[in-house]
Amino acid sequence: MPEYKAPRRDIQFVLHEVLKLEEHYKALRGDEEVNRDLIDAILEEGAKFCENELAPLNRNGDEEGCGFENGQVTTPKGFKEAYQKYIEGGWPALSASIEDGGQGLPNSLGIMISEMVGTANWSWGMYPGLSHGAIKTLESHGTPEQKERFLTRLISGEWTGTMCLTESHCGTDLGILRTKAEPNADGSYSITGNKIFISAGDHDMVDNIIHIVLARLPDAPKGTKGISLFIVPKVNVGEDGTLGEANGVTCGSIEHKMGIKASATCVLNFEGAKGYLIGPPNRGLNCMFTFMNTARIGTALQGVSAAEGSFQGALAYAKDRLAMRSLSGPKAPDKEADPIIVHPDVRRMLLTQKAFAEGGRAMLYYLSMQGDVVEHAEDEEAKKLADDLMAFLTPIAKAFCTEAGLEAANHGVQVFGGHGFIREWGMEQIVRDTRISTLYEGTTGIQALDLLGRKVMLTQGALLKNFTKIVHKFCKENADNESMAEFIAPLSAVNKEWGDVTTQIGMRAMANQEEIGAAAVDYLMYSGYITLAYFWALMAKSAQEQLAAGSSDVGFYTAKVQTARFYFKRILPRTKAHVETLNGGIDSLMEMEEDNFGFY
Numbered sequence: 001m002p003e004y005k006a007p008r009r010d011i012q013f014v015l016h017e018v019l020k021l022e023e024h025y026k027a028l029r030g031d032e033e034v035n036r037d038l039i040d041a042i043l044e045e046g047a048k049f050c051e052n053e054l055a056p057l058n059r060n061g062d063e064e065g066c067g068f069e070n071g072q073v074t075t076p077k078g079f080k081e082a083y084q085k086y087i088e089g090g091w092p093a094l095s096a097s098i099e100d101g102g103q104g105l106p107n108s109l110g111i112m113i114s115e116m117v118g119t120a121n122w123s124w125g126m127y128p129g130l131s132h133g134a135i136k137t138l139e140s141h142g143t144p145e146q147k148e149r150f151l152t153r154l155i156s157g158e159w160t161g162t163m164c165l166t167e168s169h170c171g172t173d174l175g176i177l178r179t180k181a182e183p184n185a186d187g188s189y190s191i192t193g194n195k196i197f198i199s200a201g202d203h204d205m206v207d208n209i210i211h212i213v214l215a216r217l218p219d220a221p222k223g224t225k226g227i228s229l230f231i232v233p234k235v236n237v238g239e240d241g242t243l244g245e246a247n248g249v250t251c252g253s254i255e256h257k258m259g260i261k262a263s264a265t266c267v268l269n270f271e272g273a274k275g276y277l278i279g280p281p282n283r284g285l286n287c288m289f290t291f292m293n294t295a296r297i298g299t300a301l302q303g304v305s306a307a308e309g310s311f312q313g314a315l316a317y318a319k320d321r322l323a324m325r326s327l328s329g330p331k332a333p334d335k336e337a338d339p340i341i342v343h344p345d346v347r348r349m350l351l352t353q354k355a356f357a358e359g360g361r362a363m364l365y366y367l368s369m370q371g372d373v374v375e376h377a378e379d380e381e382a383k384k385l386a387d388d389l390m391a392f393l394t395p396i397a398k399a400f401c402t403e404a405g406l407e408a409a410n411h412g413v414q415v416f417g418g419h420g421f422i423r424e425w426g427m428e429q430i431v432r433d434t435r436i437s438t439l440y441e442g443t444t445g446i447q448a449l450d451l452l453g454r455k456v457m458l459t460q461g462a463l464l465k466n467f468t469k470i471v472h473k474f475c476k477e478n479a480d481n482e483s484m485a486e487f488i489a490p491l492s493a494v495n496k497e498w499g500d501v502t503t504q505i506g507m508r509a510m511a512n513q514e515e516i517g518a519a520a521v522d523y524l525m526y527s528g529y530i531t532l533a534y535f536w537a538l539m540a541k542s543a544q545e546q547l548a549a550g551s552s553d554v555g556f557y558t559a560k561v562q563t564a565r566f567y568f569k570r571i572l573p574r575t576k577a578h579v580e581t582l583n584g585g586i587d588s589l590m591e592m593e594e595d596n597f598g599f600y
Contacts, residue, residue, distance in 0.1 A: 001426035002313030004055040004120045006047030007361075009556060011112055014362050015039060017542045018535075024369055025106060028376040034105060042094075042105075046113045049089060050120035053082045058121040061262030062429050066203075068254045073202040073264045079124055083157075083205045092128055092157030096135055101152045107375065108368035114298060115361065118305035122433050123262035127160055127200045129298055134161025134212050141229070141279040141287045149237055150210050160206050164195040164213040164232075164268060165288070172446050174214065174285065175223040181215040181230060181275060191215055191232050191275040194252075194267065197440070201266030202234070202251035208243060209234040211268070213275060214284050221282065229284030230275035248273035259432030293394055297367060299441045300397040303405025304360040306434035310412030311353035313427055317416055318346050340415070348570070349411040355536070355567045356404040358560075362535040364401065367393050385466060392455050392463040393531070399447035400528025402437035409434050448520035451527065457509065457516065461502060471495045471534050483544050487537040490568055494530050494575055501526070501579055514586045522582035529575050533568065540564035 015021040016036060025034040057078045067074035086092065095110035096102025110132070117125040131154055138151045153159045170176045179193025191213060195201075202209065211232040220226030236244040252267040279287040322337040331342045340346045370393075373386035409431045413420035420427045438444050455463050475492040478484045505523065508515040543560035551557060 001059045001424070002309060002316065004051055004058075004309065005312065006043075006050055006116050006119075007308060007357075008043060008047055010358055010361065011043060011115075012040065013539075013542070013556070013560070014358075014365050015112070017546070018362060018538055019365060019369060021108065021369070024108075024372065028106070028372055034109075039109065042109060043112060045089070046091070046116055049085070049091070050116040053085055054117060054120040054124055057082060057124060057262075059426060059429070061121065061123050062259075062433075065261040066254055066264045068251070068264075071250055071252075072204070073251055073254060073266065074204050075127075075264070076262045079127075079262065080205050082124060083127065086128060087157040092131065093155050096155040097139065100139065100147055101155045106372045108365060108372050111297075111301070111365060111368040115301050115305060115308075115364075118301050119309045121262075122302060122305060123260045126260065126263035127203060127205055128157065130163060130200050131157070131159075131161040132298065133163055134210055137212055137229075137278065137287060138231075142231075145239075146231060146276060146278065149239065149241060150231055150233070153208070153241070154210060158206060159208040159210055160200060160203075161210045161212060162198055162201050163288075164198055164201075164211050166197045167194060168196050172442065174227065177214060177216070177227065179213065179215040179270065181217050181228060181277075183217075184274070189215075189217075189230060189275045189277060191230055191248075191270045191273045193270050195270070196267050197255070198266045198268050199263060199440075201264060201268050202254075203264050207235065208237070211249065212278070212288070213270070214288060215275070217281055224285050226282050227284040228281050229278045229287045231278055232270065232273050232275040236274060257436070259429070259435055293390070296394050296398040296441045296447075297364065297371075299437055300360075300364055300367075300394075300401040302434055302437040303401035303403070304357055304364060306405035306430055306437070307353050307357035307360060307408035310409045310427060310430045311350065311357050313425070313430075314353060314412040314415040315341075315350055317419075317425075318350060321416075346415055349415050351563060351566045352571065353408040353411050354563055355532075355571055356401075356408045358539070358563065359532040359536050359567065360397075360401045360404060362539060363393075363532060364397055366535065367397055388463050388466050392451075392467055395442075395447040395451040395455065396524060396528050396531055398441060399438070399444040399451075399524050400531070402434070403444060403525065404528070404532075405434050406431070406438060444524070445521055448524035449517065452505070452520045452523045453516050456502060457506060461499070461506075464499070464502060467531075468495050468498055471530075474534070474537070478541065481541075484537070484541055487533075487540055487564060487568055490572060491530075491533050491537050494533065494572070497575075497579070498527070498530055501582070505582065508585060512586060514590065518584075518586040518589050519582040522578040526575050526578035526582065529572055529578075533572050536564040536567045 021039060022036050061076040061079065064076040090103065091113060093102040094113065095105050095107045098104035135151065135154050138147055142151060154161055165174060167177050179191065181189040181191050183189055193215060213230045213232045214227050215230055216226055217228050232249055233247055234249055236247050238244055248271040250269050252269045255265040257265060318341040319339055321340050322335055323340050324337055326338050326342045331338045367390060370386040370390045374383055377383045412427045413431060416425055416427050419425050472495060475488050478488050505515060505519045540561050543557040546557045
């Protein structure tokens with residue numbers, strides 16, 4: 001099993017040297033409280049918790065899984081104890097508002113903790129992870145009374161939260177959900193229906209679970225415009241915050257899954273359960289997007305976590321495993337064979353993992369900083385730009401980072417050869433655990449339709465232009481920087497091409513709207529490779545500046561430039577294939593009759 005070591009140095013590089021987090025916080029908050037010393041102290045303590053408490057539970061949790069008996073879910077050995085230490089450390093309250101019992105620190109500090117938790121033990125991280133979205137939903141849309149009653153204990157970690165959308169007959173198509181909400185005389189609602197695939201829907205780590213549930217009011221219009229949002233606690237909560245009797249929500253079963261086996265994925269039955277309306281009637285889906293967008297960024301982190309964890313395991317193995325001799329002559333003549341890290345194909349896989357992990361980290365940390373701006377900035381224009389950037393980049397981050405993370409995890413198995421297929425090494429668990437990331441919170445295809453259909457075409461390219469302008473400005477500022485020429489020239493070219501490719505899709509879609517669906521996934525992956533190229537160019541520039549300044553950390557910064565060079569030479573050219581494919585149009589996909597797909 002790989003021994004997880006938190007990537008402290010790389011996280012510090014991204015936060016302090018590339019994204020200038022201390023300056024970012026000072027500009028938003030106008031104080032000196034959130035400085036580098038505080039950021040690094042939080043990073044160090046978070047790293048210790050993940051390395052010492054969570055990582056050792058990862059394999060055992062996978063082996064043991066969750067138990068389910070008499071309607072009760074039990075988590076694997078050690079999970080409850082680790083969660084209590086998580087609460088004692090104050091981690092759930094890190095980014096929540098002071099008014100509601102949190103520590104009031106920016107959201108972008110929380111994302112580095114979430115990443116380390118996810119790499120150390122993704123299954124365990126699912127339990128507190130869903131609470132983040134519930135907290136954000138209540139902060140944004142809850143009444144003062146609801147916040148007092150439910151939010152404070154979600155923030156403290158005493159209770160956890162879930163997101164209840166999916167039903168057996170509808171996954172992404174929430175417009176056909178059937179769960180009902182009947183008004184009660186006391187102003188509450190009676191919730192009846194069934195939800196499936198509810199992550200952390202039931203467990204034994206806390207005394208209460210707060211479900212955020214989509215349901216229909218009796219007079220609701222059909223479709224997505226008739227959906228409302230409700231708070232439904234597992235255990236009823238009195239007005240004074242005390243726990244009462246069990247509510248009418250029970251776990252019917254837990255799923256037997258390919259991966260994340262230590263995370264309980266539940267079927268929940270709501271049988272006249274007492275619930276409380278959040279936000280306006282029939283506007284629940286709008287409110288739920290607060291939760292869903294938080295969850296999508298969290299899911300994108302799973303891709304980064306998978307790439308990082310698999311890379312760490314594969315790197316250690318490649319340095320130690322002896323097999324064959326280098327084609328250019330022995331590199332370890334005192335040994336019976338060379339370590340496999342000398343072979344070009346092994347290096348190709350390792351560098352791909354490294355490029356996806358470190359590039360994805362920079363992308364998602366940048367995205368979390370835009371969330372800080374939306375929440376804290378006083379400049380309305382800045383807030384609008386940040387919100388638009390988040391709207392555009394979130395589907396790219398969710399789908400691209402998870403697809404890249406899955407590729408990186410598969411490379412990890414391949415580096416180990418036959419040993420990668422054996423459970424004791426832990427590499428196959430990473431593949432199984434991360435496979436779900438391309439599915440939940442909207443599949444890659446759904447994210448691609450959201451990006452190309454809603455975020456690009458419906459805005460007539462405005463959201464795309466917001467980001468391409470940022471890339472163009474960076475390229476223009478560094479046009480005369482000779483040391484950056486190998487990055488700026490190709491980045492500038494694909495940034496311009498991005499707009500041209502988008503226009504061509506739009507022209508085809510004017511004749512046939514199905515062209516959007518035909519191009520969507522290739523367009524998203526194409527966009528992801530360009531977006532990651534921008535962040536690798538940013539990191540290369542920061543590293544070159546440190547080397548030019550005479551930094552003693554030569555190895556780290558040289559490796560950054562070399563990884564950026566690998567990305568631009570060996571990964572970014574994938575955009576060419578995606579352009580060819582998405583320009584292939586709709587005909588080759590749709591011309592075959594359904595009956596001709598298979599003959600048996």
